[in-house]
Amino acid sequence: MSTLTKPAPACDVWRPSRGKIGMICLITAESCIFLTFVVAYLFYIGKSATGPQPAQVLELGLVILNSIALISSSFTAVAAVRLLEGGNQGKCWLWLAITIALGAFFVGGTIYEWSGLMRDHALYPTTNLFGTTFYSLVGLHLFHVIVGLILLSTVLAMGLLGWVKPRHAPAFDLLSWYWHFVDAVWIVVFVTVYVIGR
Amino acid sequence: MTLAEHHPTIPAEVSRTLGARLHGWAVTVDHKRLGIMYVCFGLIFFVIAGIEGAMMRAQLAQAAGKVVDPATFNQLFTMHGTTMVFLVGMPMLLGMANYLIPLMIGARDMAFPRLNAFGLWLFVFGAILLYYSYIGAQGLYGTSAAPDVGWFAYAPLTNRTFSPGNSTDYWILGIMVSGFGSITTAINLLATILVMRCPGMTLMRLPLMAWMMLVVSVLVIIAIPVLTGAQIMLLLDRSLGMHFFDTQNGGSSVLWQHLFWFFGHPEVYILVLPAFGFFSEVIPVFSRKVIFGYPLMVAATVAIGFISLGVWAHHMFAIGMSPALNAFFAASTLLISIPTGIKIFNWMGTMIGGQIIFATPMLFASAFLGIFTFGGLTGIMLAVVPFTWQLSDSYFVVGHFHYVLFGGTIFGIFSGLFYWFPKATGRMLSERLGKWFFWLLFIGFNLTFFPMHVSGILGMPRRVYMYQPDRGLELWNMLSSIGVIIQAMGISLFVLNVLISLRKGKVAGNDPWNAWTLEWATTSPPPEWNFDQVPTVGSARPLWDIKNPTDPDSNHEGIS
Numbered sequence: 001m002s003t004l005t006k007p008a009p010a011c012d013v014w015r016p017s018r019g020k021i022g023m024i025c026l027i028t029a030e031s032c033i034f035l036t037f038v039v040a041y042l043f044y045i046g047k048s049a050t051g052p053q054p055a056q057v058l059e060l061g062l063v064i065l066n067s068i069a070l071i072s073s074s075f076t077a078v079a080a081v082r083l084l085e086g087g088n089q090g091k092c093w094l095w096l097a098i099t100i101a102l103g104a105f106f107v108g109g110t111i112y113e114w115s116g117l118m119r120d121h122a123l124y125p126t127t128n129l130f131g132t133t134f135y136s137l138v139g140l141h142l143f144h145v146i147v148g149l150i151l152l153s154t155v156l157a158m159g160l161l162g163w164v165k166p167r168h169a170p171a172f173d174l175l176s177w178y179w180h181f182v183d184a185v186w187i188v189v190f191v192t193v194y195v196i197g198r
Numbered sequence: 199m200t201l202a203e204h205h206p207t208i209p210a211e212v213s214r215t216l217g218a219r220l221h222g223w224a225v226t227v228d229h230k231r232l233g234i235m236y237v238c239f240g241l242i243f244f245v246i247a248g249i250e251g252a253m254m255r256a257q258l259a260q261a262a263g264k265v266v267d268p269a270t271f272n273q274l275f276t277m278h279g280t281t282m283v284f285l286v287g288m289p290m291l292l293g294m295a296n297y298l299i300p301l302m303i304g305a306r307d308m309a310f311p312r313l314n315a316f317g318l319w320l321f322v323f324g325a326i327l328l329y330y331s332y333i334g335a336q337g338l339y340g341t342s343a344a345p346d347v348g349w350f351a352y353a354p355l356t357n358r359t360f361s362p363g364n365s366t367d368y369w370i371l372g373i374m375v376s377g378f379g380s381i382t383t384a385i386n387l388l389a390t391i392l393v394m395r396c397p398g399m400t401l402m403r404l405p406l407m408a409w410m411m412l413v414v415s416v417l418v419i420i421a422i423p424v425l426t427g428a429q430i431m432l433l434l435d436r437s438l439g440m441h442f443f444d445t446q447n448g449g450s451s452v453l454w455q456h457l458f459w460f461f462g463h464p465e466v467y468i469l470v471l472p473a474f475g476f477f478s479e480v481i482p483v484f485s486r487k488v489i490f491g492y493p494l495m496v497a498a499t500v501a502i503g504f505i506s507l508g509v510w511a512h513h514m515f516a517i518g519m520s521p522a523l524n525a526f527f528a529a530s531t532l533l534i535s536i537p538t539g540i541k542i543f544n545w546m547g548t549m550i551g552g553q554i555i556f557a558t559p560m561l562f563a564s565a566f567l568g569i570f571t572f573g574g575l576t577g578i579m580l581a582v583v584p585f586t587w588q589l590s591d592s593y594f595v596v597g598h599f600h601y602v603l604f605g606g607t608i609f610g611i612f613s614g615l616f617y618w619f620p621k622a623t624g625r626m627l628s629e630r631l632g633k634w635f636f637w638l639l640f641i642g643f644n645l646t647f648f649p650m651h652v653s654g655i656l657g658m659p660r661r662v663y664m665y666q667p668d669r670g671l672e673l674w675n676m677l678s679s680i681g682v683i684i685q686a687m688g689i690s691l692f693v694l695n696v697l698i699s700l701r702k703g704k705v706a707g708n709d710p711w712n713a714w715t716l717e718w719a720t721t722s723p724p725p726e727w728n729f730d731q732v733p734t735v736g737s738a739r740p741l742w743d744i745k746n747p748t749d750p751d752s753n754h755e756g757i758s
């Protein structure tokens with residue numbers, strides 16, 4: 001028997017989980033796409049030649065409500081993961097459903113905000129640079145929220161069918177990482193659009 | 199001594215029909231078959247883009263040439279550059295990494311085999327989209343058929359006004375889709391290298407190629423998404439009438455340049471670092487010496503990765519940035535030559551005192567050292583702002599980047615192909631044809647691209663379809679064009695070599711080069727499962743340890 005085939009020493013090389021590495025890489029790549037749009041937004045602040053300007057049309061009330069919903073959905077997602085790990089599926093589905101509901105509230109709120117902007121202020125993506133950068137940045141984020149909601153709903157459906165077992169908790173945990181990422185991006189978008197840009 | 203017994207071809211495999219075998223390739227998730235497909239597609243596109251380059255040289259061979267019309271010329275340089283970067287460099291390098299990395303680190307496959315297959319087919323789909331533009335891009339407008347905005351697609355050329363029809367949209371979508379493929383592959387490589395290492399394969403025992411691919415993957419994950427983001431903006435501009443790069447409505451063409459080159463400069467390191475990896479495997483084996491300064495090589499690679507993210511605006515010196523920005527980007531560009539220089543010296547240090555064997559892989563490696571140093575030096579010249587003001591967008595720049603891209607990436611790929619072909623096919627490439635190929639390519643390459651430096655200094659602008667007689671440019675252009683013929687002869691010999699050797703080549707055996715890394719411990723070609731037993735390694739050169747049981751490398755670790 002050669003040296004190449006002798007049994008492995010018990011304590012060996014550092015070896016992280018491949019799912020986590022994959023998810024961290026995906027999140028890094030996605031962050032770079034978002035950063036591109038954030039940079040474009042910052043670059044074009046105040047450069048719209050014609051109105052409407054952000055300070056005239058962006059209202060904070062609804063957005064803050066929206067943000068609270070989205071941020072709290074991160075906490076409910078954590079609760080759902082913990083419950084699945086602990087083998088408490090029934091409660092897990094409840095918290096997962098709450099997470100989805102909060103996310104859906106965010107999507108509804110954004111659509112409401114957008115329709116208001118278009119109806120009352122005639123702000124469209126083609127109107128001026130503000131419209132272009134605003135709808136694309138917020139829209140890119142909204143797209144990610146919707147993808148996340150579809151994934152979470154799939155887990156919920158499979159869970160209700162009885163297909164999800166506590167041994168699937170690590171995969172569910174990774175999905176929750178993606179959801180946290182979508183939340184974190186919202187904070188950046190919020191600061192960019194509603195704090196710095198307004 | 200080996201990790202795999204002789205594996206006779208499974209009889210069922212041979213008797214299967216062509217359709218069944220093709221189906222097998224289409225649905226495979228085996229990293230080796232995917233790697234081979236990447237390389238084959240890359241070679242096909244290398245020929246296509248080479249023909250596009252040759253057509254440009256045919257047009258420019260004489261003053262006021264009449265081979266192609268100006269519009270076609272614009273399409274030729276755009277498709278040539280785009281193809282070489284995205285459809286030749288990327289798939290060949292990622293494909294070779296795909297094939298080799300799991301074998302080198304003693305793994306059964308990549309971390310995510312199905313994602314791996316998905317990446318390959320995304321790449322193929324993107325490539326088809328780009329070339330489909332020749333058929334479908336006219337849209338309703340009856341205008342230009344293929345993309346003609348240059349490989350960096352500057353605004354406002356890409357604006358609907360200046361680029362009607364759909365050619366630019368095909369450029370965007372083709373590159374974007376193949377870019378998604380590159381991102382998935384990079385994620386896969388990172389996870390594979392970090393997670394799938396065999397017992398004993400600590401990070402500091404990784405083959406240097408694995409280290410370089412690790413850094414390349416990080417660069418892919420950071421840089422390509424920025425291009426994707428910028429392309430999404432451009433697509434929104436073009437299809438929904440938004441204003442990101444629409445200068446009529448306050449949009450900025452400079453923003454596109456920043457975003458593009460934030461991707462573009464790391465991209466050139468994405469293209470050259472894997473080749474550095476190949477050379478770092480080839481040079482020690484053919485010098486019969488352990489690589490000089492392994493830890494320093496790792497550090498230099500990581501340093502290059504970092505610095506390459508902060509130099510992008512050296513492509514924009516001519517647009518009138520502030521002196522502070524110019525100074526910053528000139529300085530950071532000069533800085534990157536330090537780790538790169540360290541590498542060159544380490545390779546030379548490996549060769550010095552070695553018993554060098556000039557087989558074809560080593561010929562390419564040695565030629566690379568000279569050519570790449572030359573290209574690096576012209577790069578340093580171009581980092582000097584006033585110099586660039588004089589020579590920006592001239593043939594000097596074309597000469598410079600072909601010295602690094604061709605002399606680095608393409609020479610690396612051929613060095614690697616000659617080195618690992620026996621592993622992948624079980625047969626050696628002919629050395630005699632290989633040497634002819636090398637010398638023809640080497641001479642043709644220099645004849646094509648060296649005179650470009652001269653014609654550039656004499657004032658020949660890049661991307662022009664013709665030049666006037668009596669400006670002193672004829673000789674240099676004629677030399678460049680003659681060089682292409684010699685290169686083409688070389689490439690034909692390579693194709694011939696592959697076709698002949700696949701059937702009649704010398705049988706390679708497991709370890710034809712007497713090498714030291716794990717891929718040579720299994721059969722050639724390796725079985726689907728790579729290793730019959732999971733290997734355990736005790737040093738960076740596991741096969742050396744077996745061949746020299748009295749003086750294994752593991753006794754010397756930490757002294758290097």
Ligand code: HEM
Nearest residue numbers: 248251252254275276279282348349603604608660661662
């Ligand atoms: C096969 C031999 C090759 C020939 C004959 C060739 C020829 C040329 C010529 C004549 C141009 C200048 C077009 C102009 O400015 O008018 C050009 C541009 C370019 N080449 Fe090559 N080339 C070759 C190989 C390569 C390789 C191996 C790469 C990269 C891996 C490459 C990448 C590029 C790029 C990025 C451009 C710039 C395109 C643009 O201006 O948009 N070429 N090539």
Ligand SMILES: [Cu+2]
Nearest residue numbers: 463510512513
């Ligand atoms: Cu650069």
